[in-house]
Amino acid sequence: xxxxxxxxxxxxxxxxxxxxxxxxxxxxxxxxxxxxxxxxxxxxxxxxxxxxxxxxxxxxxxxxxxxxxxxxxxxxxxxxxxxxxxxxxxxxxxxxxxxxxxxxxxxxxxxxxxxxxxxxxxxxxxxxxxxxxxxxxxxxxx
Amino acid sequence: xxxxxxxxxxxxxxxxxxxxxxxxxxxxxxxxxxxxxxxxxxxxxxxxxxxxxxxxxxxxxxxxxxxxxxxxxxxxxxxxxxxxxxxxxxxxxxxxxxxxxxxxxxxxxxxxxxxxxxxxxxxxxxxxxxxxxxxxxxxxxxxxxxxxxxxxxxxxxxxxxxxxxxxxxxxxxxxxxxxxxxxxxxxxxxxxxxxxxxxxxxxxxxxxxxxxxxxxxxxxxxxxxxxxxxxxxxxxxxxxxxxxxxxxxxxxxxxxxxxxxxxxxxxxxxxxxxxxxxxxxxxxxxxxxxxxxxxxxxxxxxxxxxxxxxxxxxxxxxxxxxxxxxxxxxxxxxxxxxxxxxxxxxxxxxxxxxxxxxxxxxxxxxxxxxxxxxxxxxx
Numbered sequence: 001x002x003x004x005x006x007x008x009x010x011x012x013x014x015x016x017x018x019x020x021x022x023x024x025x026x027x028x029x030x031x032x033x034x035x036x037x038x039x040x041x042x043x044x045x046x047x048x049x050x051x052x053x054x055x056x057x058x059x060x061x062x063x064x065x066x067x068x069x070x071x072x073x074x075x076x077x078x079x080x081x082x083x084x085x086x087x088x089x090x091x092x093x094x095x096x097x098x099x100x101x102x103x104x105x106x107x108x109x110x111x112x113x114x115x116x117x118x119x120x121x122x123x124x125x126x127x128x129x130x131x132x133x134x135x136x137x138x139x140x141x142x
Numbered sequence: 143x144x145x146x147x148x149x150x151x152x153x154x155x156x157x158x159x160x161x162x163x164x165x166x167x168x169x170x171x172x173x174x175x176x177x178x179x180x181x182x183x184x185x186x187x188x189x190x191x192x193x194x195x196x197x198x199x200x201x202x203x204x205x206x207x208x209x210x211x212x213x214x215x216x217x218x219x220x221x222x223x224x225x226x227x228x229x230x231x232x233x234x235x236x237x238x239x240x241x242x243x244x245x246x247x248x249x250x251x252x253x254x255x256x257x258x259x260x261x262x263x264x265x266x267x268x269x270x271x272x273x274x275x276x277x278x279x280x281x282x283x284x285x286x287x288x289x290x291x292x293x294x295x296x297x298x299x300x301x302x303x304x305x306x307x308x309x310x311x312x313x314x315x316x317x318x319x320x321x322x323x324x325x326x327x328x329x330x331x332x333x334x335x336x337x338x339x340x341x342x343x344x345x346x347x348x349x350x351x352x353x354x355x356x357x358x359x360x361x362x363x364x365x366x367x368x369x370x371x372x373x374x375x376x377x378x379x380x381x382x383x384x385x386x387x388x389x390x391x392x393x394x395x396x397x398x399x400x401x402x403x404x405x406x407x408x409x410x411x412x413x414x415x416x417x418x419x420x421x422x423x424x425x426x427x428x429x430x431x432x433x434x435x436x437x438x439x440x441x442x443x444x445x446x447x448x449x450x451x452x453x454x455x456x457x458x459x460x461x462x463x464x465x466x467x468x469x470x471x472x473x474x475x476x477x478x479x480x481x482x483x484x485x486x487x488x489x490x491x492x493x494x495x496x497x498x499x500x501x502x503x504x505x506x507x508x509x510x511x512x513x514x515x516x517x518x519x520x521x
Binding site: 027028030031032033070081082085086089090093096097100106110111117121126128134135 | 243342373377380381383384385387388390413433435438442446450453454516
């Protein structure tokens with residue numbers, strides 16, 4: 001298990017946000033019916049602009065607070081991991097929403113979702129243990 | 143020969159008599175209480191009416207107080223301005239939900255009662271007869287027996303009569319709670335530290351340190367639990383809504399809200415919410431998604447909620463065993479109704495904190511006694 005600082009943990013969150021903000025925006029746009037009202041390509045542009053804004057904002061925060069966050073080491077980065085987890089979880093649904101919006105894949109929902117959920121679950125468990133030091137299961141002792 | 147020691151020593155008999163007298167006294171007390179049951183029902187009802195908005199405001203203040211502190215750290219002062227900003231954000235959020243989410247939800251409810259409700263009724267009266275697992279004859283026999291009996295009619299009449307009696311009081315209660323709640327919350331947030339100080343001043347000086355410690359622990363634990371539960375409800379509800387919509391289930395908003403809302407019951411909420419959705423999916427299986435999909439989705443949601451969300455968001459310190467959750471749901475549900483079911487888990491968390499505190503105190507006292515004995519023996 002590698003010991004990392006708060007700054008590194010938050011940098012990991014930024015990396016996850018880089019990848020998953022676009023599908024996340026798609027998830028919420030689907031929830032609020034924006035998918036029906038806005039053309040898919042425009043929605044993709046809006047999502048990409050949203051992702052860009054999140055990246056710029058997070059990077060600025062990381063640069064501004066670098067000195068103080070580098071000095072902090074915590075036993076577990078539970079809050080950061082919760083953010084990563086919620087983002088990934090909603091983004092997995094968002095990835096399918098994106099695929100469905102552009103290629104109408106409703107019939108293949110389970111075929112696409114089962115590997116996505118499995119991979120997501122495996123990845124999150126590993127990242128949780130290795131990077132954020134969060135044991136997941138109820139029975140785990142550490 | 144060594145004389146055999148009798149089990150019924152004076153000490154044992156003395157203890158047995160004490161326990162017996164205590165049990166008899168307790169039974170007499172229960173008997174007296176049953177004689178005044180109406181009086182106690184009225185008193186208990188009044189306490190419940192006063193307690194529910196106060197408890198709700200306290201729980202909400204546990205969610206919002208850290209936000210107040212955060213804003214104050216950012217330099218938004220005085221407290222009145224901070225609370226105003228938070229109220230504006232909350233009301234803005236509610237307005238956004240009312241603007242974007244309410245119209246489709248209302249449309250789905252209207253559509254359900256206009257189109258699907260009659261269809262479901264027809265299904266129960268016609269289709270289910272043909273698909274009855276034990277055959278049409280058994281169904282007819284059963285329905286004939288039900289039809290000739292007046293039990294159901296009487297039950298329905300009683301139900302409606304009780305509802306008619308309960309509805310005004312319940313509605314008034316709900317209106318009172320939601321009218322008073324923002325005001326109570328406002329005062330809680332404005333004078334959070336002052337309230338704590340007043341409570342601390344009520345405690346005898348020799349017990350102050352311990353009780354202040356337990357209050358702090360309660361605030362941290364229950365606050366973390368309530369905040370975590372809120373995040374859990376929103377995320378599970380969002381995922382369920384989107385997934386239902388994707389698989390083509392009608393009323394995805396209603397069912398998603400149901401799943402999100404029932405997530406408030408840890409470990410069992412998602413399974414309970416599956417029952418009506420599964421029933422609906424089964425009835426509409428010819429035009430809607432396969433009911434097995436619903437089982438699969440709820441299985442995944444349940445797995446993720448129980449094994450991942452609960453440990454991450456709730457944290458190890460406030461994890462409660464499922465059996466304790468069931469018992470507290472039954473207990474607080476029978477005491478406070480729906481609100482009792484919703485708040486069963488935080489109340490169980492509170493009970494756990496108190497129990498841990500008392501165990502710590504007991505162990506501490508034992509350790510001190512041991513040290514004292516060792517000191518005496520050494521000297």
